[in-house]
Amino acid sequence: MKPTVLVVDDKANMLALLSKVLGKSAKVLTARGVRTALQLLETEPVTTVVCDLRMNDGDGLEVLRAVRARWPGVPFILMTAYASVPTAVQAMREGAYDYVTKPFDPDELRALVERAMAQAAVLKGEHDAPEAQGFAGMTGRSPAMRALYQLIERVAPTDATVLILGETGTGKELVARAIHEHSSRASHRPIAVNCAAIPRSLIESELFGHARGSFTGAATDRAGLFEEAHASTLFLDEIGELRPTVQAKLTRVLEERAVRRIGESRERKVDVRLISATHRDLRAMVKTGAFREDLWFRLNVCVVELPPLRERAEDIPPLAQRFLAERAPQSRSSASGFSAAAMSALQMYRWPGNVRELKSAVERALVIETTSEIRLESLPPEVQGASPLRLTSSSDVDLAQLSYREAVDASREEMNRRYLEAVMRRFRGDVLKAAAHAGVERESFYRLLRRCGLSADDFREERRGTDGSKN
Numbered sequence: 001m002k003p004t005v006l007v008v009d010d011k012a013n014m015l016a017l018l019s020k021v022l023g024k025s026a027k028v029l030t031a032r033g034v035r036t037a038l039q040l041l042e043t044e045p046v047t048t049v050v051c052d053l054r055m056n057d058g059d060g061l062e063v064l065r066a067v068r069a070r071w072p073g074v075p076f077i078l079m080t081a082y083a084s085v086p087t088a089v090q091a092m093r094e095g096a097y098d099y100v101t102k103p104f105d106p107d108e109l110r111a112l113v114e115r116a117m118a119q120a121a122v123l124k125g126e127h128d129a130p131e132a133q134g135f136a137g138m139t140g141r142s143p144a145m146r147a148l149y150q151l152i153e154r155v156a157p158t159d160a161t162v163l164i165l166g167e168t169g170t171g172k173e174l175v176a177r178a179i180h181e182h183s184s185r186a187s188h189r190p191i192a193v194n195c196a197a198i199p200r201s202l203i204e205s206e207l208f209g210h211a212r213g214s215f216t217g218a219a220t221d222r223a224g225l226f227e228e229a230h231a232s233t234l235f236l237d238e239i240g241e242l243r244p245t246v247q248a249k250l251t252r253v254l255e256e257r258a259v260r261r262i263g264e265s266r267e268r269k270v271d272v273r274l275i276s277a278t279h280r281d282l283r284a285m286v287k288t289g290a291f292r293e294d295l296w297f298r299l300n301v302c303v304v305e306l307p308p309l310r311e312r313a314e315d316i317p318p319l320a321q322r323f324l325a326e327r328a329p330q331s332r333s334s335a336s337g338f339s340a341a342a343m344s345a346l347q348m349y350r351w352p353g354n355v356r357e358l359k360s361a362v363e364r365a366l367v368i369e370t371t372s373e374i375r376l377e378s379l380p381p382e383v384q385g386a387s388p389l390r391l392t393s394s395s396d397v398d399l400a401q402l403s404y405r406e407a408v409d410a411s412r413e414e415m416n417r418r419y420l421e422a423v424m425r426r427f428r429g430d431v432l433k434a435a436a437h438a439g440v441e442r443e444s445f446y447r448l449l450r451r452c453g454l455s456a457d458d459f460r461e462e463r464r465g466t467d468g469s470k471n
């Protein structure tokens with residue numbers, strides 16, 4: 001469904017111009033004043049509002065206040081012909097998404113509206129629509145992930161034993177769940193166990209159960225996880241950590257489809273689908289004798305290999321946006337997106353901890369970010385270090401991995417910020433002097449500052465820290 005932009009202005013020529021420009025990416029509704037705008041908002045599913053400041057029947061702040069009160073998820077962009085920066089700043093304080101001063105470049109406004117709509121969609125959870133999200137709770141549309149989704153769909157209904165291989169944090173547990181959910185066992189609760197997390201002395205009784213008195217501490221008869229998973233799926237994570245004796249017992253259970261509790265002689269039939277996973281190189285472990293070959297053959301009936309995140313960098317932006325949108329409601333941060341430089345760094349970093357590491361990097365950034373987008377400097381130092389802008393020594397190779405647009409955007413943003421900080425520091429937060437020195441109109445200068453997440457207050461005096469740092 002096409003998003004809907006409401007344009008509010010009392011000049012017909014402006015409405016006509018904006019309908020044409022914005023019509024390329026959205027359905028455009030127009031209102032020639034405050035009253036019509038409020039009526040349309042009541043009846044139409046508006047996604048974004050672009051509104052003039054001064055109109056015959058009132059001012060844009062009235063529309064802004066109504067939008068914030070009634071439709072808080074709808075971004076509001078203010079247009080002002082009067083270069084009335086204090087009012088525009090007031091509008092930003094009251095929750096406007098951004099403002100533009102007339103005359104403006106229509107394409108720039110269109111880009112701004114598109115950004116606002118995209119962020120609103122993310123915050124509304126529209127990225128969760130099946131076609132955008134990926135599959136079964138997994139995000140990512142890279143060729144590798146699409147192939148994975150197809151494989152899961154093919155394998156899930158077969159009841160075959162599955163072995164999931166992949167580096168730590170690549171999503172092996174999610175895949176195991178997806179397979180269960182797409183199988184005929186989906187109505188039963190799956191059982192998951194991390195073999196590395198259970199003390200070695202207990203793992204056998206956990207998996208296979210025990211009879212009362214079979215060892216010290218076995219006070220009652222107890223069924224193991226295999227029995228608990230009867231008619232369902234058992235997910236054994238970190239299977240490479242099992243000791244040889246447990247490997248042998250597991251092999252027997254898979255052969256006979258029956259378990260014998262510790263201290264019992266009778267066998268109990270179990271109907272369990274086994275999915276196992278490891279980040280270890282099981283083939284190599286088989287070669288060295290650390291993993292039983294017969295168990296390896298039983299487990300690898302069907303192998304699903306998860307690619308590391310660095311090999312599917314195109315999945316990073318949707319994953320990062322998803323983690324941001326998921327965590328934003330609990331955090332005090334108002335960040336709803338990433339700066340171009342931050343996103344480039346996220347895509348360049350090698351992510352040894354894969355998706356789990358990305359998720360925690362985004363969550364940590366949200367805790368410290370004070371602006372409306374996550375900036376490069378809010379990311380963990382190791383991720384910042386991957387930014388092409390910071391890697392001056394090897395930057396040619398890394399730069400070459402970016403598209404032209406990404407590289408130029410990232411460097412422009414970085415240069416913008418560094419320049420503004422330097423000038424503001426030099427003039428100790430005096431925006432008039434700084435703007436005059438820079439040769440930029442005062443209101444444009446304000447806007448630049450705000451885009452970079454800088455505030456004049458940060459430079460007014462050095463009392464907040466010996467180094468004058470902001471955060």
Ligand SMILES: Nc1ncnc2c1ncn2[C@@H]1O[C@H](COP(=O)(O)OP(=O)(O)OP(=O)(O)O)[C@@H](O)[C@H]1O
Binds near residue numbers: 139166237359
């Ligand atoms: N494609 C994905 N989409 C969304 N979230 C993902 C995706 N892949 C992984 N995650 C998230 O990343 C984190 C790690 O995933 P998961 O626990 O499945 O990895 P794992 O490969 O089992 O890790 P380990 O080998 O360390 O056990 C989880 O929070 C999971 O929800």
